[in-house]
Amino acid sequence: MEESKDDQVEERTSALSPPPAMGSMQIAGSNGFAHSIEFMSQTYLRNRYSEIDIEDNTTLNLSKDQPLPIFLKFEDVEYKVRNNGQAGGSSMNPVKAVVSKVASQLSLEQDNYKQILKGITGSIGPGEILALMGPSGSGKTTLLNIIGGRLKDNVKGKITYNDIPYNAALRRRVGFVTQDDVLLPQLTVEETLVFAAFLRLPGNMSRQQKYARVETIIKDLGLERCRHTRIGGGFIKGISGGERKRTSIGHEILVDPSLLLLDEPTSGLDSTSANRLLHILQGIAKAGRTIITTIHQPSSRIFHTFDKILLISDGYPVYYGKARDSMDYFASLRFMPEIAMNPAEFMLDLATGQVNDISIPQDIVQYLQGMYKTQLEPKEKEDNHRNKKAPEHLQAAIQVKKEWTSSWLEQFRIIYKRTFKERCRDYFDKLRLVQALGIAVLLGLLWWKSQTATEAQLRDQVIKWFQKKLPHFINSTQSPDSLLCHFADWSDVLHLHILDIIVNIRGSIRVPI
Ligand SMILES: Nc1ncnc2c1ncn2[C@@H]1O[C@H](COP(=O)(O)OP(=O)(O)OP(=O)(O)O)[C@@H](O)[C@H]1O
Numbered sequence: 145m146e147e148s149k150d151d152q153v154e155e156r157t158s159a160l161s162p163p164p165a166m167g168s169m170q171i172a173g174s175n176g177f178a179h180s181i182e183f184m185s186q187t188y189l190r191n192r193y194s195e196i197d198i199e200d201n202t203t204l205n206l207s208k209d210q211p212l213p214i215f216l217k218f219e220d221v222e223y224k225v226r227n228n229g230q231a232g233g234s235s236m237n238p239v240k241a242v243v244s245k246v247a248s249q250l251s252l253e254q255d256n257y258k259q260i261l262k263g264i265t266g267s268i269g270p271g272e273i274l275a276l277m278g279p280s281g282s283g284k285t286t287l288l289n290i291i292g293g294r295l296k297d298n299v300k301g302k303i304t305y306n307d308i309p310y311n312a313a314l315r316r317r318v319g320f321v322t323q324d325d326v327l328l329p330q331l332t333v334e335e336t337l338v339f340a341a342f343l344r345l346p347g348n349m350s351r352q353q354k355y356a357r358v359e360t361i362i363k364d365l366g367l368e369r370c371r372h373t374r375i376g377g378g379f380i381k382g383i384s385g386g387e388r389k390r391t392s393i394g395h396e397i398l399v400d401p402s403l404l405l406l407d408e409p410t411s412g413l414d415s416t417s418a419n420r421l422l423h424i425l426q427g428i429a430k431a432g433r434t435i436i437t438t439i440h441q442p443s444s445r446i447f448h449t450f451d452k453i454l455l456i457s458d459g460y461p462v463y464y465g466k467a468r469d470s471m472d473y474f475a476s477l478r479f480m481p482e483i484a485m486n487p488a489e490f491m492l493d494l495a496t497g498q499v500n501d502i503s504i505p506q507d508i509v510q511y512l513q514g515m516y517k518t519q520l521e522p523k524e525k526e527d528n529h530r531n532k533k534a535p536e537h538l539q540a541a542i543q544v545k546k547e548w549t550s551s552w553l554e555q556f557r558i559i560y561k562r563t564f565k566e567r568c569r570d571y572f573d574k575l576r577l578v579q580a581l582g583i584a585v586l587l588g589l590l591w592w593k594s595q596t597a598t599e600a601q602l603r604d605q606v607i608k609w610f611q612k613k614l615p616h617f618i619n620s621t622q623s624p625d626s627l628l629c630h631f632a633d634w635s636d637v638l639h640l641h642i643l644d645i646i647v648n649i650r651g652s653i654r655v656p657i
Pocket residue numbers: 225226228229230231260278279280281282283284285286287438
């Protein structure tokens with residue numbers, strides 16, 4: 145069926161389109177990469193209740209194609225795990241789980257827990273990017289997992305999304321880009337996104353609409369140049385690290401999440417690619433999404449693109465607030481870098497206590513934790529409480545399940561097709577075929593014209609081969625068995641080679657069922 149013009153127009157405005165926009169800007173990269181950032185209308189900005197109270201609900205035009213605005217608040221978030229590595233109370237053994245729950249309630253097991261997060265407070269709204277910073281092991285990923293609803297056991301504190309606690313419907317509004325990409329190496333960028341679109345977009349969308357959504361994402365994320373390149377990985381040559389990250393992000397924003405969580409999206413990228421990625425994230429945020437990202441050591445340019453920073457040290461917050469206010473805050477505590485330096489680097493030094501200045505307190509981290517408790521936390525909590533509740537229509541909307549995917553049979557068909565494509569490419573990889581054929585020919589020559597009908601004949605062949613090739617090793621009077629014992633290692637090697645070739649040949653021609 146012909147797609148109507150209206151459909152096409154609707155599609156163009158769907159994926160990354162903002163709430164009522166008032167203008168757009170093109171950002172061009174050095175290699176021709178470009179993407180557009182659309183600005184939110186003043187009306188929409190006025191409605192951002194993280195900063196300004198919402199008065200006029202009617203101006204928030206919640207169309208089906210726009211991400212639902214999510215105002216996230218988290219207060220006094222604490223998390224602990226068992227010292228044996230399990231999250232408390234989540235034992236696989238139900239008896240053990242009950243016993244440990246009872247024991248912990250009776251405070252018998254207090255010492256068996258390790259506190260990972262120790263009271264984290266903050267808030268973030270649509271259009272904003274919150275960066276979680278801190279040294280390795282400080283608890284950034286853990287907090288991200290808790291906010292994304294991936295960790296629930298032994299979490300204390302209050303986390304609300306439009307003033308509603310986490311619920312099953314939210315899962316479909318949250319996108320999570322993990323630290324390690326989970327993309328299939330043999331598929332191209334375009335195939336990856338198309339399969340994801342057919343798997344994850346609602347069944348009532350037409351094929352054309354799904355393709356159009358993929359097209360918009362490829363364009364918005366600057367993936368045109370590599371759309372037909374395989375993802376790669378391991379020994380397979382594929383797209384670059386930056387392109388991988390952008391594909392992973394595309395995979396998540398395909399379903400138009402309102403809250404996008406990213407775990408170290410810039411790790412392993414050079415500063416230009418990292419910068420480019422952050423510009424894209426800014427564009428995604430400006431389209432009305434709430435973004436939280438963990439980041440290790442951002443460049444100063446990247447640091448200033450964040451709206452808010454949460455600096456964590458050993459599970460305690462040491463700074464929470466606007467990125468641009470951070471250096472003034474530390475200066476007010478008499479922490480100033482001796483030379484001009486990247487603020488992110490300076491803050492990480494502080495969070496690890498690595499400052500060589502005798503005029504500042506001995507235990508910097510403890511001091512900063514204390515100052516946060518007295519100066520920043522009360523202000524943030526007060527702001528959180530003073531802000532009006534999210535409007536009722538946003539509270540209601542967040543509890544409604546977003547339409548999702550097609551029937552399980554359709555999903556099975558798509559996954560089957562995807563696996564078939566992936567496996568075929570893997571098995572029929574040119575290098576793999578040449579390797580398998582080469583070894584097959586070699587071993588074939590070795591056994592050519594041999595009498596191998598019975599096991600005894602097979603053994604004779606092996607011994608004859610050794611006698612011919614390695615005569616100085618072999619005493620011809622030795623029995624075949626002792627020879628075989630003598631050459632146990634050789635026969636093992638041969639055995640393994642034969643097995644290997646069988647596996648390779650079978651692998652090359654086998655088609656997954
Ligand atoms: N299930 C668990 N069992 C035991 N310890 C855990 C568990 N989960 C997290 N931890 C510990 O909690 C601390 C915080 O981990 P997390 O992964 O959140 O740190 P991070 O700040 O994201 O580190 P990185 O920057 O290196 O990714 C670490 O010391 C980690 O070993």
